[in-house]
Amino acid sequence: MRSPQPDAGGRLSRSSTSRPGFLGTDAWRQMLHALISLPIAFVGFVLIVVTVSISTVLSLTVVGALLIIPTFALTRLLTRIERARARRLLGLDVSEPRRARPAGAPWRRVRIRWQDRQSWRDVGFLLLHLPLALLSFLAAVSLVYFFVRGASYPFQAAGDPSYYEKAWGGPTYLGAVAVHSSPALIVLISGPAILRAVTGLQARAIRTLIGSRPYSTADHRLDARRVTTVDTR
Template sequence: MTASKPAPTAAYRPSVPAAGPGTAGRDDRLPPARLAYDPQTWKEIAHLLANLPMSVIGFTYVMTVLFTGATLTLTVVGLPLLALGLLGARLIGRFERGRARLLLGVRIEEPSPLPLRRAGNVFQGMWLALKDPVAWRTVLYDFIRLPWGILTFTIALTSLFVLWPVLPFLARGLTNADRAMVRALLSPSDELERRIAELESDRGVVVDTAAADLRRIERDLHDGAQARLVNLAMGLGLAKEKLLEDPDAASAMVEEAHGEVKLALQELRDLARGIHPAVLTDRGLDAALSAVASRCTVPVTVTADLPSRPAQAIEGIAYFTVSELLQNISKHSGARSASVDVWRVENRLLIQVWDDGRGGARLDGGSGMRGLAERLNAVDGLFVVESPAGGPTTVTAELPWRDRAEQPGRPQRAGERTR
């Protein structure tokens, strides 16, 4: 099979910069206030009348749940209760944004959800909730809204019976203040705040992954090469004792020890390859992927179009991502052929692994795919799986391209190879 570089699949969408909060509401300007009671005027009046019950609910929530949580912070339940209260404040903020969209025509993007699934444990998730700027701004919004809700409700209700001719002007002026408060306090966090929260969560994932890798290396050394070297030392000790008494038996023991040395060296080479293969360091991603494809039980076409080499960490993540995907193809796909395509688009490294197997792969189907997605998320990457039942399966990964200085004496290879 010879595969050309495929275009991104329908399930894959290249990442685009998120719009900042300063863009919210710029296209939602309403016409000037009018004396006529048009539908928009009635929506504004309804919003003002609803301010009182909503402000009472929000203020009561803040003063009970959050105040109680803050008071009990010296106990075991204090911080968890405060974290849950902040998560609830997010829901109130969502409702208020929806009310503003429906009645005031203010279109504000919803803030990014907290990355709780990336948190390594309950305590990290709780810490994310406690530091959530979106929730704390909603708390401030609910706290200051009670006097404003009473004022606007009173003016709107009184004007319905007393100041009927000028009520549209009053409604427009008061709801403009509401619009300003919603934009200021309920808009999404700016990009810096959101990225800080994501990176803090990703740091926990990276630390947990590194700890798991260290435990795996320790286990492999203990159960593999270390045990074999212990047996080798014991065998050589017995051979030394029999060297004069029974030279033939000692020779056989030395021969057996020689075989053990070869096996121990092979295990150490395999372990080193699992940490960081030498071919990746010496010859780059193209050659390393060709080497791992040659060990796959399914014929794999490797196409690499890389004008230069990315940073070593990016190369390592790309290599191990493809390596694990090819292992999954060998073990689970039932495929007859597969392909790996790697190329650069502007400042991103794109990887696409395809096979014609039975399909059905999912991110939530096991820890392997989920672990790959978390590893890529930790470096601001993307991981998309498109695998309908019956196949084929296409996995697209995107990583940031980070240049590094070219290293002399280490040639790079590009082109297409079939394994």
């Protein structure tokens, strides 16, 4: 079975050989990705807010300037984890973005890291990832809740007329079951599409902010300026 491939916008498209809905593995992988995204995104958000804030406030001092290097190293590690998760669970075809390769004295490395736009794109992604992960997590938890609630209702109501006689669909057992079990059926039908939508937002953010991108004219100019700076020193 081939992994799902993203379209031009970064969303996921189901492979023609995949089984539909929850009969295949794609929906379960997306479910797992949505459930574990929130704790990972929360940890990354807190770490980045704290480290970037400290580095920015102390940027005019020696300590603050040198903190830029480990701060951006942390962002690279966190975004590398996100790309690996997206490749494994979402089947996203995304590779390491192009980055500046600083060398030389510490101050020169700090300046190049500070001017590297990809480093700030990493920071932007880690800030944006938290609300996207929260949306995915809430969607996944809601799907699980409504499915369990609907699927368990027939067993809860069986043999207990007081449980379903005054419930919606009552007073008959079959009527109450038809009404209260319908959320489980709705989840089975629409759940995979909801998971594809919410994880597709995360996939788009990954491809746009921390995925590989074309080498632009601005990149050429920036590299030329860096080479000129190095040669003149």
